[in-house]
Amino acid sequence: MSTRSTGRLRFGLVAGVVGLASIVSAVLLNVLASSFSRRFDLTATGEHQLSPRSRAIASALSGGGEATIAVVGDLSGIDAASKASVRDVLERFAAESGGSASWSMIDVGRPGGQERALGLLGELAGRDAAVTRDRERVVRGVMAVCERAAADAEESLIPGVSRALTLAGDRGVTPARALAEAERMLLEMPSWPRQLREAARRAEGELARAEGGVVIPAPGAAARVMASVLGPVASALVRLEDSLRVIDAAPGGAGGSELAAAAEAIRARREFIDAASETALSIKPTGSESAAEVLRVTAAVLFVGPTRGDEPGLVRALPVEAVLGAGVGAGRADARRQAEVVIARELARLTNPKTPIVVLAGCEPLLGGRRLRMYENAKRRFASLGADVVEWDLMRDPTRPDLTGLNPSGDRPVVWVARFPDNALPATSPDDRPGIERARMMGAAMGALAREGASLLVSVGASIVPISKEPDPADAVLGLFGLRAASDRVVMREDYDGPRRMARVDVTADVSAGAIGPASAIADSIRGLPIRIPWAVPIEGSAPAEGGATIAPGWEVATAGRGAGWWLESRWRPFRQIPRAERDFVKDPPAFNENEDERGGPWCVVAAGERPGHGRAQRLVVVGSNEWLVFAESVEEMRRQGQASLEDFAAAGANVQLLESAVYWLAGQDDLVGQGAEARAVARVKPLEPGRLLILQVILIAGLPACVLLLGVLYRVATG
Amino acid sequence: MSVILTIARREVASFFRLPVGWVCVALFMFLAGLLMVTTSLTPDQPASMRAFFAFAGWLLMPVVPAVSMRLISEELRSGTIEPLMTSPASDLGIVVGKYLGGLIFLAVLILPTATHAAVLVWVSDPAPDPGPIVSGYLALMLVGGFYLSVGLLISTLTGNQTLAYVLAFFSILGLLAGPGLLGALIPPGEGWSWAREVLAGVAVNPRAADFSRGVVDTSHVVYFVSGSALFVVLSALALASRRWR
Incomplete structure (x- = not known):
């Protein structure tokens, strides 16, 4: 072999070794780099990092079994940027949880996606097996009631009522309306057995429900089917019973003992059906059922909590829009942050599944049997968050609602949300009471609750009571926390439209810069949002507080009246009586009067307090307006009529955000208080x-x- | 080291001596301007160069081969490689010098797009976040450097500049689109997850996209730097092999 050949061979060997070594080194280096990688977020807003609160929630998962987040559905319609940012957020959560949270994104539109989704549902159904069996047993009990009620209606109820009404018709004069109502009911009754049996049959189908060959029993849906029939039957029986009793009680005793006996028989059956209906309503869907139900109609994000012992982990299913594809255009910049907020909240809920019970208390005028729908928005919001909402109308029934059905073990937090009524209003009907009396009723009820250690959210409006040197009824609650409402004066602002002077009462509150301690969690959650507080009254400290309340510093959550043109108006009442639409055109609107009014804002309009309670700290949030929630509701109504502006929407949403944050804080679930929702200025290309x-x-x-x-x-x- | 710098300096100067260098810069500015106008300069939309940088990989694809094609090919074609190889510079030194020259030219090529950022700042309210812009430019340099090293290797293998351009263009296209296309061919199921992971690991686009969002991940930096280094070493070996042909 020549020297050149030897050299070539040697070079070839060396080159091969060096080349191979270089490739191996590069691969190894990359493997190591991906294992020990560090990410640096260069964005000014820390867009790609989890917030400290999210990190704390993710860390809290570690060591408690594995939580799973699965984005499932046809994701082809969701833009790639949203998917990438949510993937990034999920990765961050998984990393921060130290392996206790895993995630997956299953696109059923791609090959194998459908199988993976069904596999996940099957896994969830397996976890829920024991709970499903228990609920199935109860459902079958209600199905048996349906069957019995159907048979009873055919065999005894319909003939009995028919006989009684025939007798009533034969025997003399009867109240026409009641007889007509009873006869109408009698015509309806033959359809009941069919409806009841049909409900039982459909319920059976729900219990054997399957998705793509995977059996996912739906006891919740089965119960809903039966409740949808049992409820109307029970209501019809109430009306029938009432009609029969009216006929029976008519002068001349139209039906005599047959009618009374029939009414009594109906009452017994109604109670039986009512109980079954209540039972059906109390059956909640299992986690796997909820997940399958949501996935049937839309793509969803499933949050599956860790299984503890025999207890299957909580499963929550949210439509995918709640997490993905939240924004378009400028909104896309915040899509990642929104995804993080939702995921953090849901993970916090998995670790703390005790959702609060919210009692919405009102004492509004009786409006001829119509209910004042004040809390519809709030109710929907809380229902979507999994909280139970109970309405308590003190004018109809001053007895405190019984919550044992919702809270049998008594370990769920209960938050009382009270709106003090407008106490300047007179009574509207003979059954009604003047506003001042209703306000006192509310004050007494809430004061008693506060003394028992309940956590309350109180809305206090402008009041005529302090004018007569009486304390405001709300002070029965506020005083316990070292606070008082200066409700005799209203925050007003001077405004001009050309030369025309106007007085404004729609106050947009600023989050207090000094909000620390108890108030800071709520303040952080609404910072930057336009909280609209109409007819605001100042909340003041009134030391000394009873029972060691935390009153300073930091009880101020939000203030109003910073800058020129603001004052506290004492003669607000005539202005309030002017219809809202006409206030801007009043010839002589309220103006600052230095002898009676006060300048020198800002004034606190939302405050929070805390004091040592029974076992845990008792908390209070007070908002110096009794219209701040009505405002959100009215914007919702205006939206339906196409009259609300974008600003109104923003403010309505912000107000509901304040309500939500306050309720979670009052429930002691600080982790669920929305994190800093400060609207960040997104750079845009100018027009x-x-x-x-x-x-x-x-x-x-x-x-x-x-x-x-x-x-x-x-x-x-x-x-x- | 001084030899490397001398080679690099000579390389940079040669780019500007020939029309092709200026045409490259103009071509890149044209493509970048087109991309900027269509993705980032829409009134009332977010003022960000995210989309611009996310497409950086594609933007550089036709331009970098034009820079790399003549790095060694030109020396091979004109025969000036022989004196260069007999100079005191080692084979690795020659390749590194050439690469460094190309990289400096690349920086010069990218620099004028700073006017795009300036325009965006001028027409935006408030000013756009500078973080993602800085990381985007870092991505342009890293991706460009990586492509350049691939082009350098190809340029070492052939004396035909046209062939070097075409091969480099398609190699870069393969790096950009290959993982996605191959990923679509992989059958679903857990058994093939390793293949999906490998393809995800070598894909350029997701890494560039991270930079465009303002995220600098050390693993991405290592990927581009080590990838570039690997191709430079392979280029040096390819050049050294000429001594033994």
């Missing part, structure tokens, strides 16, 4: 005139390259 935009486009596309070429020519000329 440009078309001509100017075209010039810019031409410069960027053609002008700059042409300049480069020109520069090249000049360079070559200069360098010869």
